[in-house]
Amino acid sequence: MADGGRTIGVVGSGIAGLRAAKALLTCGVDAEVVIFGDEAHRTYNRPGLTKRPYPPPGAPGTAMAEDLEVAGLDDDALTWRLGTGVDTADLRDKVLHLSTGETFDYDGLVIASGVRARTSTGGSGGSHPRRTLRGLDDAQHIHDELRASGKVTIAGAGFVACELASLAGKYGCEVVMLESPRRGPFRGLLGKRISIALRRWFARHGVTFLPGDPEPSPDRSLFVEAIGSVPNTEWLRGNGLDLSDGVRVDARMRVPGHEDVFAAGDVARYPDPWAAGRLTRIELWKNAIDTGDLAGRSLAASLGRGAGKPRLGYFPNTTSEVFGLRIQVAGNPKASDAAEVVRGDPDHPDRGVLVRFLRGGVAVGVAYLDEGARFNSTYIELLRSLKADPAGAVAAG
């Protein structure tokens, strides 16, 4: 126990929670930092769950759990309470109620509970087990099945669904993707034309598309639903917070009305630095790192330690690889009302296509698809011009 006798609770043992805890320690706060996680594992690299088969080719003997460990976890100043969920929180009396029946009094709180996979039935339901893919345990099971079963049916059309299809292909599985009307791969993000080309790319790599609702196939083979996510905020109910889409915070990740409560990562909805007056909630690894750092520093500053970074200097961007095709997206294409092709041919993304997304004539996002990297430097230039011109993004918002 620290001499000050203060305690800080971090709810969520993902990367946002870990980075918040690390930032607190780096700032030299005089407190015991306790991380609660309902998963049994210490922080691991969640994006890695769908990036390659295990053991990977060229590295026999590599097991997933060890391979995905995040480095630098054994800091004596951190207390881990794994396999322990926080059931409810009373923010007025500053106490957490744990799944073990215990209570935990805190002086400062970081909410980093992330999101979970959405399900069509709101749970188990149906005669056939549906799987979702969010945690390490889910992923272990799915990898084992892919290695053994030879067939997978996937509902969904976003990043996780598409990466899973590609992963299953690497395991040599037969892949079926269920399509609801107007929902081809990445259609919601990249638009119809690119989605149709991607569908062709997937089909060329052996994926079968079937129309249909997320209903498991009758043959009882592996069925995975990857149809989006739901913020984990139920445990915060009853405190009068705005939980309409995650946890609302200010630009320093502080929960309004609560001096000592901060939120970060996938669960946090914060003022969009690139669109004045708008809030954003971003489910990306780097966002969880940066907002986690910021929440930790802001909490430290509220305890008189270190200085809170004024704002996030980061621009959302991510990369995915499906059947050998790199898909890079930056900014917020979803906010656009028009798109223009800068380079290449959207009907042949494997040969490289670079698209700029506009809103009211101003660029708000860029996407780049390619099997190689022909236009990569142009993509980075476009991304930088997006980044250098937040005023444009604000005007567009």
Added chain:
Amino acid sequence: MRILVDRVRCQNHGQCAISAPTNFELDADGELRYRESFDDEDASDIEDAVDSCPVQAITLDSDG
């Protein structure tokens, strides 16, 4: 400090090239090329690149 990229892990996502183009770039085939040494003034970009890699392929090695 020296930059090390684990080639078995790296999937040529190119996120590092966005964070720190002075040290990382993708060639025309999409393969990562990088320079191991960096200047102090680029240190924060390099840290950003380490964080940005979705498969944690980049580490910093203190000898060198």
